[in-house]
Amino acid sequence: MDRGVLDQLQLSSSWIWFVITIVVTGMTVAAMGTITKRRLKLPPGPPAWPVVGCLPFLALGQPPEVMFANLGEKYGELMLLWMGSRPYVVVSSARMAMEFLKTHDQEFANRPVSVVRDYISFKGNSIISMPASNPLYQRLRRMFVMELLSPKKIAASKGLRKDQMLKMLQGIREELDASHRVDFRMAVSSLGLNLSMCMIFGRHCGGKVVPKEIETLALTFIKAVKVVAKINISDLLPSIRWLDLQGIEVELRDVEVQLRKSITDLIELKRLEMSRWSPEEIENDANERDIMSKILSLEGEDRLNDDQQMAVVFALLIAGSDSISRGLGKAIEELLKQPLLHKRALDELDEVVGRDRLVEESDMPNLPLIQNIVKETLRIHPPAPLLIPHGNFEPCEVAGYHIPAKSSVLINLYALSRDPSFWERPLEFSPDRFIGSNLTVQGSDFHYIPFGYGKRGCPGLNLGMTTLNYGLALCLQCINWRLPAGAKLSETYVAWKDSPDMFLDGELRVDPRLFNK
Numbered sequence: 001m002d003r004g005v006l007d008q009l010q011l012s013s014s015w016i017w018f019v020i021t022i023v024v025t026g027m028t029v030a031a032m033g034t035i036t037k038r039r040l041k042l043p044p045g046p047p048a049w050p051v052v053g054c055l056p057f058l059a060l061g062q063p064p065e066v067m068f069a070n071l072g073e074k075y076g077e078l079m080l081l082w083m084g085s086r087p088y089v090v091v092s093s094a095r096m097a098m099e100f101l102k103t104h105d106q107e108f109a110n111r112p113v114s115v116v117r118d119y120i121s122f123k124g125n126s127i128i129s130m131p132a133s134n135p136l137y138q139r140l141r142r143m144f145v146m147e148l149l150s151p152k153k154i155a156a157s158k159g160l161r162k163d164q165m166l167k168m169l170q171g172i173r174e175e176l177d178a179s180h181r182v183d184f185r186m187a188v189s190s191l192g193l194n195l196s197m198c199m200i201f202g203r204h205c206g207g208k209v210v211p212k213e214i215e216t217l218a219l220t221f222i223k224a225v226k227v228v229a230k231i232n233i234s235d236l237l238p239s240i241r242w243l244d245l246q247g248i249e250v251e252l253r254d255v256e257v258q259l260r261k262s263i264t265d266l267i268e269l270k271r272l273e274m275s276r277w278s279p280e281e282i283e284n285d286a287n288e289r290d291i292m293s294k295i296l297s298l299e300g301e302d303r304l305n306d307d308q309q310m311a312v313v314f315a316l317l318i319a320g321s322d323s324i325s326r327g328l329g330k331a332i333e334e335l336l337k338q339p340l341l342h343k344r345a346l347d348e349l350d351e352v353v354g355r356d357r358l359v360e361e362s363d364m365p366n367l368p369l370i371q372n373i374v375k376e377t378l379r380i381h382p383p384a385p386l387l388i389p390h391g392n393f394e395p396c397e398v399a400g401y402h403i404p405a406k407s408s409v410l411i412n413l414y415a416l417s418r419d420p421s422f423w424e425r426p427l428e429f430s431p432d433r434f435i436g437s438n439l440t441v442q443g444s445d446f447h448y449i450p451f452g453y454g455k456r457g458c459p460g461l462n463l464g465m466t467t468l469n470y471g472l473a474l475c476l477q478c479i480n481w482r483l484p485a486g487a488k489l490s491e492t493y494v495a496w497k498d499s500p501d502m503f504l505d506g507e508l509r510v511d512p513r514l515f516n517k
């Protein structure tokens with residue numbers, strides 16, 4: 001859900017609600033009435049009107065996590081909101097997050113139904129939207145953790161990460177040559193997608209020459225993300241889905257066809273490439289080169305059918321791209337706001353790596369400040385601030401409250417990571433809070449779970465952290481990020497570099513003059 005979509009929803013809401021009210025009056029009353037009659041202790045929440053539930057009372061112009069955090073101050077750590085005819089349970093404390101993600105992990109390790117799932121889960125084969133009890137989910141999950149995103153795979157793809165990041169920096173450099181200014185948010189926005197594409201297909205994606213098939217998939221993917229991000233009224237009021245009031249299903253149908261075509265084209269190219277492998281290449285584990293080669297070489301009961309292969313590709317793209325771009329963009333943005341912290345990070349790089357070579361992933365354990373900047377970025381700006389909604393099939397009792405069946409459970413990381421009873425000066429960006437602390441991104445404490453926790457916790461955690469840590473170190477080493485006088489961070493953030501010699505002979509070199517000592 002992005003803010004633009006919410007604004008859009010608000011603008012067009014009056015007539016839409018009018019139609020909905022006429023069509024389905026009474027249905028929600030019936031749903032809610034059943035529960036009230038049984039006098040169950042429901043979590044507190046805002047009042048709900050027939051049909052539309054509490055939607056008219058929500059401040060839809062705000063980002064959802066902020067809106068829910070504000071509501072949490074009024075209604076408490078566990079809230080029940082009827083949005084349309086659907087129950088949404090919002091969790092705003094570490095204690096309650098532990099209840100749902102640890103104590104009751106089994107019951108809530110599913111995903112709520114949604115219209116999107118009917119289209120781009122490739123016939124129910126997506127790991128992201130599948131119930132955790134599905135045997136295919138367990139097989140895919142094992143494959144993601146043990147094979148596709150394993151420490152061995154991550155180590156094997158380090159050259160590719162470096163290559164892609166240098167291409168991004170080169171792009172920035174070329175823009176600087178032309179204008180002396182670069183919008184970093186724009187520059188970094190395609191990095192995550194390029195990295196994911198490379199890891200999946202083993203093809204070079206960034207830079208000027210992009211293979212046509214890769215470009216087509218990237219464009220289709222961006223289109224798909226835009227549709228997925230829309231709030232669909234049919235999800236809130238399933239009984240009027242047939243009206244498709246916002247035309248979203250028409251768009252989804254179109255996007256599904258295009259995704260299928262572009263992913264299939266790339267898979268076919270990979271098949272062709274594999275058919276030309278020499279016996280030596282096969283002997284030397286050529287199928288370990290990239291994720292698609294690995295998937296296509298699975299045999300016997302491990303083999304994935306066409307829908308499953310496409311679903312794996314799409315899941316990796318959608319879960320792994322934006323999180324990286326957003327994380328890196330926010331880290332740089334925070335450093336632009338704090339020049340002293342920025343300088344400390346540069347000093348650390350200087351001391352550990354020096355100026356004669358580029359930083360490598362193997363340097364990262366010796367760069368604790370840069371690692372803490374990434375950790376703090378994920379605290380203040382978690383890429384998935386409400387996780388991905390969890391769901392339960394059956395009604396359930398949690399901490400003495402009745403949670404209706406088929407609820408959408410949203411864990412509000414925004415509230416957890418700003419809890420003043422746990423965090424000192426929670427609104428301050430202060431990476432040093434992690435010095436000597438035993439907080440880890442793996443979820444050693446439920447106040448800090450940027451990757452989620454438990455059965456549905458992110459399988460890309462190691463890849464995500466490796467990429468963000470290294471990406472930040474390289475971006476800091478190669479570019480002297482500055483906010484030009486008068487530029488406002490809230491509008492756009494712009495960076496420039498003083499030295500014209502960062503790239504020599506098309507190759508990246510670290511120029512001592514980059515660092516303003």
Ligand code: HEM
Pocket residue numbers: 127128129144149196315316317319320321323324327378382383384387388389390450451452453455456457458459460461463464465468
């Ligand atoms: C900084 C980077 C990342 C962050 C902060 C992040 C965070 C998350 C979060 C919060 C979830 C939802 C957990 C839940 O529902 O409880 C998730 C799910 C997921 N992530 Fe990540 N992620 C990152 C990078 C990646 C990468 C690089 C990949 C793979 C290329 C990836 C693959 C996935 C998948 C497949 C899921 C769905 C798991 C499931 O439903 O079982 N993530 N991630």
